[in-house]
Amino acid sequence: MHDLTAPLCKRRTRRLRWAALLALSVLAGGAPAAGPTNSLSTLERAIQANFLFKFAPFVEWPPGAFSATDRNFIICVVGDDPFGTLLKDVVRGQKMVGRPVVVRRAGNETGAAGCHILFAGPSADPGYAPFATADGQPVLTVADKGAGPSGAMIEFVRQSGRVRFQIDDGTARAHGLKISSKLLGLAIAVDRK
Amino acid sequence: MKQVPQSRLSLGNVIAQMATPLSAVLIALMLLAAGLAATFQLEQLARIEKLRQTTAQAQILASGIAAPLAFDDEAALQEYLNALKADPQIVAVAAYDGQGDFAAGFVRPPIKLPERAEEARREAPPSALAVTVPVKQGSTQLGSVYLMSTLDSLSRRLTRYLGIAVIVIAASVLIVMLTASYSSLRRAHQTLQAEIAGRQQAEEALRQSQKMEAMGQLTGGVAHDFNNLLMVASGGLDLMERTSDPAKQEKLKAGIRQAVDRGAKLTRQLLAFSRRTPLNPEVIDLRERIRGMDALLERSLGESIEVAMHLPADLWPVEVDASELEVAILNIALNARDAMRRGGTIVIESANLPGNDDRPDQVQIAVTDSGAGIAPDLVNKIFEPFYTTKEVGQGTGLGLSQVYGFVRASGGKVLVDSIVGQGTTITLQLPRSLLPAKAGDRLTEPVSAFGKPRILLVEDDDTVADTVGGMLMALGYEAERVDNGDEALRRLEGNVDFSLILSDMIMPGEVSGMDLALKIRQLWPHLGTMLMTGYSAAAASAAKEGIPLLAKPFTIQDLSVQLMAALDRSGSGKA
Numbered sequence: 001m002h003d004l005t006a007p008l009c010k011r012r013t014r015r016l017r018w019a020a021l022l023a024l025s026v027l028a029g030g031a032p033a034a035g036p037t038n039s040l041s042t043l044e045r046a047i048q049a050n051f052l053f054k055f056a057p058f059v060e061w062p063p064g065a066f067s068a069t070d071r072n073f074i075i076c077v078v079g080d081d082p083f084g085t086l087l088k089d090v091v092r093g094q095k096m097v098g099r100p101v102v103v104r105r106a107g108n109e110t111g112a113a114g115c116h117i118l119f120a121g122p123s124a125d126p127g128y129a130p131f132a133t134a135d136g137q138p139v140l141t142v143a144d145k146g147a148g149p150s151g152a153m154i155e156f157v158r159q160s161g162r163v164r165f166q167i168d169d170g171t172a173r174a175h176g177l178k179i180s181s182k183l184l185g186l187a188i189a190v191d192r193k
Numbered sequence: 194m195k196q197v198p199q200s201r202l203s204l205g206n207v208i209a210q211m212a213t214p215l216s217a218v219l220i221a222l223m224l225l226a227a228g229l230a231a232t233f234q235l236e237q238l239a240r241i242e243k244l245r246q247t248t249a250q251a252q253i254l255a256s257g258i259a260a261p262l263a264f265d266d267e268a269a270l271q272e273y274l275n276a277l278k279a280d281p282q283i284v285a286v287a288a289y290d291g292q293g294d295f296a297a298g299f300v301r302p303p304i305k306l307p308e309r310a311e312e313a314r315r316e317a318p319p320s321a322l323a324v325t326v327p328v329k330q331g332s333t334q335l336g337s338v339y340l341m342s343t344l345d346s347l348s349r350r351l352t353r354y355l356g357i358a359v360i361v362i363a364a365s366v367l368i369v370m371l372t373a374s375y376s377s378l379r380r381a382h383q384t385l386q387a388e389i390a391g392r393q394q395a396e397e398a399l400r401q402s403q404k405m406e407a408m409g410q411l412t413g414g415v416a417h418d419f420n421n422l423l424m425v426a427s428g429g430l431d432l433m434e435r436t437s438d439p440a441k442q443e444k445l446k447a448g449i450r451q452a453v454d455r456g457a458k459l460t461r462q463l464l465a466f467s468r469r470t471p472l473n474p475e476v477i478d479l480r481e482r483i484r485g486m487d488a489l490l491e492r493s494l495g496e497s498i499e500v501a502m503h504l505p506a507d508l509w510p511v512e513v514d515a516s517e518l519e520v521a522i523l524n525i526a527l528n529a530r531d532a533m534r535r536g537g538t539i540v541i542e543s544a545n546l547p548g549n550d551d552r553p554d555q556v557q558i559a560v561t562d563s564g565a566g567i568a569p570d571l572v573n574k575i576f577e578p579f580y581t582t583k584e585v586g587q588g589t590g591l592g593l594s595q596v597y598g599f600v601r602a603s604g605g606k607v608l609v610d611s612i613v614g615q616g617t618t619i620t621l622q623l624p625r626s627l628l629p630a631k632a633g634d635r636l637t638e639p640v641s642a643f644g645k646p647r648i649l650l651v652e653d654d655d656t657v658a659d660t661v662g663g664m665l666m667a668l669g670y671e672a673e674r675v676d677n678g679d680e681a682l683r684r685l686e687g688n689v690d691f692s693l694i695l696s697d698m699i700m701p702g703e704v705s706g707m708d709l710a711l712k713i714r715q716l717w718p719h720l721g722t723m724l725m726t727g728y729s730a731a732a733a734s735a736a737k738e739g740i741p742l743l744a745k746p747f748t749i750q751d752l753s754v755q756l757m758a759a760l761d762r763s764g765s766g767k768a
Contacts, residue, residue, distance in 0.1 A: 047265070051263075054264065054333075054335070057259075057330035057333040058260065058330055095333075098332065180260070180330070186264055186269065
């Protein structure tokens with residue numbers, strides 16, 4: 001019997017694919033934003049963009065979260081956008097609960113209204129409180145623990161060089177979101193309070 | 194009545210015709226084909242079942258690995274996949290991500306894993322089942338799972354079908370063997386039946402010759418006796434002519450009548466005795482039957498032998514062939530006579546033997562003589578056919594063998610008890626019948642006709658015609674006589690003014706009594722016919738056609754009763 005824990009060569013292909021995706025997006029949409037985000041490797045950013053989209057199938061929104069007027073599934077990015085075109089490339093052509101997935105840049109003012117997933121990037125703004133607008137709303141808030149505001153339901157963390165995440169299930173439930181146990185099981189830490 | 198067993202026979206024949214070795218082989222082949230078809234069907238079902246099982250396993254796996262696959266947790270992914278190693282039939286498992294790239298898996302050589310999800314869909318070796326199931330979370334496809342499972346090995350599958358194969362083959366062999374044995378049995382049965390038929394014919398012939406033997410013994414005595422009777426009759430008539438004293442005439446008439454009655458009785462018994470009839474058991478009253486043999490015994494045994502009968506009135510009935518019984522008793526009596534050279538008494542006794550647990554109720558008839566007796570070493574031989582102690586020409590040795598044959602055929606036993614010099618007792622034990630005995634013919638008063646019915650009497654013999662004509666007139670009928678059948682038909686063509694035709698059977702001319710009766714039945718169906726004859730063979734043919742018959746000689750009582758019955762029948766036919 002041969003265990004094939006994705007043989008090295010193959011694993012490499014997958015990494016290479018991420019790199020290719022990254023290169024493509026750089027070519028197509030220009031360089032990612034400068035600033036603190038630079039501390040993230042582009043590979044990590046690509047993986048985060050991919051994860052951000054993939055969280056959606058493991059989360060159940062209350063029926064009221066989907067408006068009758070806007071037929072889209074909206075991923076909002078607030079603060080400094082670390083993804084550039086990476087996220088747009090990931091969601092292109094994808095659908096979630098039967099709705100086309102779109103990425104929207106949200107300012108501090110517009111807040112989380114209409115968003116289903118809100119990713120908060122880092123910000124130099126001292127009054128930066130991206131999740132305040134989402135308070136009480138069924139919005140899945142995501143942030144990078146190392147380079148973003150705290151208090152998100154899902155926070156990206158680095159563990160032995162890999163992108164993982166931890167989940168605050170208590171907050172998610174308080175906002176009417178149900179996170180699948182499969183996702184919880186994969187998180188490195190779950191806050192269930 | 195004969196149709197029923199024939200149709201049953203033909204059905205049996207059809208089945209028997211079908212049970213040939215060829216059809217047995219065909220049935221066995223069909224059975225084998227059915228077994229193969231069933232096996233193939235089972236194999237297909239097993240494959241479908243296996244596919245369903247494998248798909249279910251793949252789906253469970255797909256559901257489990259959704260999150261690890263989506264978020265690149267290879268350790269968790271491998272853990273899920275490795276769980277399937279426990280099933281030795283699963284030879285390859287692989288997970289592919291959303292882009293169709295290989296993520297993780299394991300494989301047992303010599304199987305190779307497809308590199309990409311698209312390739313996985315195409316590969317499917319014949320001895321294995323491969324399924325590809327999408328990994329989905331909600332409506333989003335996150336990748337796919339590839340699962341390959343081997344089917345059971347050939348030897349394992351063969352073992353599974355071994356039971357069916359053994360049953361099918363055993364059944365086929367059984368069918369062939371049964372048919373083979375059946376057909377050989379059928380041949381043996383046919384041979385046996387032919388043999389039985391031959392035996393029956395031989396037995397029939399033996400019985401008849403046994404009867405004829407007894408007849409031979411009888412004839413001498415009977416002829417002598419008849420001469421005496423005729424002497425009485427003719428002498429009586431001579432004397433009647435010479436006297437005019439009515440009292441004397443009356444006495445002579447009574448003597449003649451007695452002689453004639455005895456003669457008639459004797460011939461009737463002789464005819465019944467010699468008739469060639471199949472065994473015809475009927476329930477009879479032994480007392481009545483044996484008593485009825487008095488004249489026969491008296492004549493055939495001679496004057497030096499007396500017969501004493503002790504027959505109780507409450508004897509149980511038995512079911513035997515009456516004429517064979519009479520022959521048997523006569524044969525025993527003849528033997529007894531031969532044993533008593535100086536004359537003596539033959540005692541015929543009868544008694545009921547109530548049964549017990551071991552044997553049923555029986556009736557025994559014992560014939561005892563006071564003759565020479567039989568030596569003990571010969572007792573066992575006396576019933577053997579053709580065994581005789583008599584001189585050549587005196588006996589055939591068939592007499593006592595008839596007795597033995599009759600008693601065995603009737604379900605009874607013969608016992609011999611003999612003391613040399615003192616006498617012999619031969620005892621017949623016959624099983625009791627629970628049915629009531631058939632009432633014997635009783636003498637009835639002559640019945641006179643109502644009105645004056647006209648009878649056409651067809652008889653060639655003038656004396657008989659005069660006698661019967663006289664009887665008819667005495668009974669109140671109006672009779673017209675013609676000589677033969679042709680004349681009778683001519684007379685009837687002129688005018689059918691008769692109530693009944695009474696005809697002799699054997700007559701000169703082209704139309705016999707039988708022909709006449711059949712012709713009348715055809716032309717004038719309402720006209721009754723009655724035949725008279727002294728021949729037993731002719732009587733049988735009349736009985737076959739259902740024509741009423743008077744056996745000659747008959748008394749005026751017989752004639753009156755039979756005529757009333759025949760007129761009644763033709764009258765009801767008219768209505």
